[in-house]
Amino acid sequence: MRQNSVAAIALAALLLTPAATRALDETKYPDLKGQWVRVGNPNWAPPGAPRPPLTPEYQAVFDANRADMAAGGPGDVPSWYCLPQGMPMMMNIYDPMEIVVTPEITYILISHVNDSYRRIYTDGRGWPAEGEYVLTYAGYSIGKWIDQDGDGRYDMLEVETRLLKNPRTYDASGIPFHKDGKTVVKEQISLDKADNNILHDKITVFDNALTRPWTITKKAARNPKPRPLWRTEACAEDNSMVRIGNDAYYLSAEGQLMPTKKNQPPPDLRYFKQSGEKRP
Amino acid sequence: MKLAALLVSGALAVTSGAALAHHSFAMFDQDNPIELEGTVHEFKFTSPHSFILLRVKDQDGSVTVWNLEAGSPTALSREGWTAKTLKAGDEVRLTVEPLRSGAPGGAWNVNKIKYKDGGPIAVTH
Numbered sequence A: 001m002r003q004n005s006v007a008a009i010a011l012a013a014l015l016l017t018p019a020a021t022r023a024l025d026e027t028k029y030p031d032l033k034g035q036w037v038r039v040g041n042p043n044w045a046p047p048g049a050p051r052p053p054l055t056p057e058y059q060a061v062f063d064a065n066r067a068d069m070a071a072g073g074p075g076d077v078p079s080w081y082c083l084p085q086g087m088p089m090m091m092n093i094y095d096p097m098e099i100v101v102t103p104e105i106t107y108i109l110i111s112h113v114n115d116s117y118r119r120i121y122t123d124g125r126g127w128p129a130e131g132e133y134v135l136t137y138a139g140y141s142i143g144k145w146i147d148q149d150g151d152g153r154y155d156m157l158e159v160e161t162r163l164l165k166n167p168r169t170y171d172a173s174g175i176p177f178h179k180d181g182k183t184v185v186k187e188q189i190s191l192d193k194a195d196n197n198i199l200h201d202k203i204t205v206f207d208n209a210l211t212r213p214w215t216i217t218k219k220a221a222r223n224p225k226p227r228p229l230w231r232t233e234a235c236a237e238d239n240s241m242v243r244i245g246n247d248a249y250y251l252s253a254e255g256q257l258m259p260t261k262k263n264q265p266p267p268d269l270r271y272f273k274q275s276g277e278k279r280p
Numbered sequence B: 001m002k003l004a005a006l007l008v009s010g011a012l013a014v015t016s017g018a019a020l021a022h023h024s025f026a027m028f029d030q031d032n033p034i035e036l037e038g039t040v041h042e043f044k045f046t047s048p049h050s051f052i053l054l055r056v057k058d059q060d061g062s063v064t065v066w067n068l069e070a071g072s073p074t075a076l077s078r079e080g081w082t083a084k085t086l087k088a089g090d091e092v093r094l095t096v097e098p099l100r101s102g103a104p105g106g107a108w109n110v111n112k113i114k115y116k117d118g119g120p121i122a123v124t125h
Helices: A002-016 A056-070 B003-009 B073-078
Strands: A036-039 A097-101 A105-112 A114-121 A140-146 A156-162 A184-191 A198-206 A214-222 A241-244 A247-251 A257-259 B034-044 B051-057 B063-069 B091-098 B105-107 B113-115
Touching: A036 A097, A114 A156, B034 B063, B051 B091, B063 B091
Parallel strands: A114 A140, B063 B105
Antiparallel strands: A036 A214, A097 A105, A105 A114, A140 A156, A156 A184, A184 A198, A198 A214, A241 A247, A247 A257, B034 B051, B034 B091, B051 B063, B091 B105, B091 B113
């Protein structure tokens, strides 16, 4: 009778415990702790890789971005003026990544351009209704843990991300997304079966600028240092590039504006008093 | 090769400036690089990118300070660079991909810089 009372009290306590305070049963999840460092080229279409499956309209946008770079411009890659890279570009893992798993949310933390993070909700929720979300560069992610081999331990996190804010590109080469903002990103995140210090992120993008879904697998290696160095990257700290309107300028060593393109005119100085002129 | 060695050597990450950026290094003239020789005015090991401010003596004897950009501290540290790898007064020679406008700015990478006497830059591997 006394044992039943103790068990009943313990069960009641468990049921009354808010979901957020449940501890993670680490035996059920893959070990994703530590610092993850990118392996390989971060670009989605580096030399030798298949070309992006863009529609003719958006191939023209990409070509224009490349032409702008060839002329000295930044090619409409929004992070050049310190906008967050968002999804999926942040999963190019330009700077090291940390993954924090809790029962209800998995957090992905990366400091690149700015301190950026993702929340992947694994609490069984559905997509939010109008008024229950705002668009963000990282998007709204819902995930589901999968036990592929039935051994009682999850080995894959399937994620879908929607509700993304524009502008974004896939990488620094300027591959564009459709301006309708209806990108959907699906991922399968898992440890390598032969080496659990290698992480794979199979990313598939659905976007109206594409002729078909586009899949690529990103890879990261776990830093073996037990206490790795975590840098913070603040783009605005010492960005050499300056945006005025839609034009890019480059700072000189002394902090003055310089042109990036041949024959680029100076910015409009109509609100500055020029020598010998009266202010309007 | 052990994982740790791969990470330290940078072999696991492409360190080309074109691939590691919040902007593309394709905006610099990669087809027409130039050689610069000068004195380090300041080495900025900062975000988002590291910079060498290089005092270069022009042919007429005047001095121009070039603003030269490389990868982030994360990228450079993989090659053994630290905030103390270069200091004001160091004399260096480097290959630069210049701004297409001709203004005194451009991009460099750790594989294309040496001391003026030809010696390699001392890193901490």
